[in-house]
Amino acid sequence: MTRLALALMWxxxxxxxxxxxxxxxxxxxxxxxxxxxxxxxxxxxxGWCFPALPEAEKSALARRHFEAFGRxxxxxxxxWWASPERIRRSVRIEHPxxxxxxxxxxxxxxxxxxxxxxxxxTRLSLEHDMAGIYAKQKNPVFNAxxxxxxxxxxxxxxxxxQDGTRRGxxxxxxxxxxxxxxxxxxxxxxSIFVPFFGVPAATITxxxxxxxxxxxxxxxxxxxxxxxxxxxxxxxxxxxxxxAGIEADTRRMNAFIEAEILRFPExxxxxxxxxKTRPAGEKRPY
Numbered sequence: 001m002t003r004l005a006l007a008l009m010w011x012x013x014x015x016x017x018x019x020x021x022x023x024x025x026x027x028x029x030x031x032x033x034x035x036x037x038x039x040x041x042x043x044x045x046x047g048w049c050f051p052a053l054p055e056a057e058k059s060a061l062a063r064r065h066f067e068a069f070g071r072x073x074x075x076x077x078x079x080w081w082a083s084p085e086r087i088r089r090s091v092r093i094e095h096p097x098x099x100x101x102x103x104x105x106x107x108x109x110x111x112x113x114x115x116x117x118x119x120x121x122t123r124l125s126l127e128h129d130m131a132g133i134y135a136k137q138k139n140p141v142f143n144a145x146x147x148x149x150x151x152x153x154x155x156x157x158x159x160x161x162q163d164g165t166r167r168g169x170x171x172x173x174x175x176x177x178x179x180x181x182x183x184x185x186x187x188x189x190x191s192i193f194v195p196f197f198g199v200p201a202a203t204i205t206x207x208x209x210x211x212x213x214x215x216x217x218x219x220x221x222x223x224x225x226x227x228x229x230x231x232x233x234x235x236x237x238x239x240x241x242x243x244a245g246i247e248a249d250t251r252r253m254n255a256f257i258e259a260e261i262l263r264f265p266e267x268x269x270x271x272x273x274x275x276k277t278r279p280a281g282e283k284r285p286y
Contacts, residue, residue, distance in 0.1 A: 009077030028070025049197035064266035080149030090229035106216035116223035131157035131171035132179030202277035208249035
């Protein structure tokens with residue numbers, strides 16, 4: 001079944017990106033109907049983060065999120081098999097000079113979990129050798145396709161979460177921009193509870209710790225899905241970071257991510273169980 005799905009993705013990638021987007025949105029509507037657990041998680045997350053949002057608006061936002069997710073899934077074929085020229089036309093980088101100016105320096109790319117983040121990796125890897133951590137997939141066939149698709153350009157370093165941090169630190173110190181995604185619930189280990197839309201959320205402190213350990217600059221990278229492709233927004237390097245302490249740094253990171261989510265909330269990965277780890281004595285919400 002996985003091989004059949006990959007074959008279909010390969011065939012679809014020849015279509016214009018607007019057609020792929022339409023197919024992806026249709027897939028998302030089907031997934032909204034079928035994936036009852038992920039629909040429930042999405043609605044729970046939206047309820048926690050936007051408690052004042054009326055039920056009808058919350059449901060509509062959840063549906064738009066599934067459409068964006070379905071589109072991102074379909075367009076993985078485009079990212080994995082399209083020519084560099086097609087990718088450059090459909091995935092535009094805003095302010096590439098901000099990344100180029102830090103070339104060779106220890107650098108952490110802060111990449112929140114928007115559905116277009118793989119477009120950011122693929123597009124940036126056309127111009128830069130990068131390092132990053134990926135979540136190893138349970139399905140070995142899809143995992144192999146994922147690794148091959150992400151490693152197709154340049155001399156990128158792909159690390160799994162099982163590899164530990166030493167190889168990542170060496171890559172940062174060697175001048176590889178490190179594609180870092182620190183906004184998921186990875187459990188209590190190496191996490192602290194800081195607010196995320198006012199809700200205590202177990203948040204890893206790696207951004208602050210790595211910046212302190214390596215002297216790396218932090219450069220935000222936001223992957224924004226558009227009607228006919230993606231825009232990769234490279235922000236300005238953070239000043240006064242790391243700051244007064246690890247907790248303050250982690251709060252700053254979450255506040256930044258919140259502000260970006262509010263710009264296009266349907267594109268954030270609400271399917272993830274962001275609040276599964278709770279403070280002692282507090283019930284899990286899922």
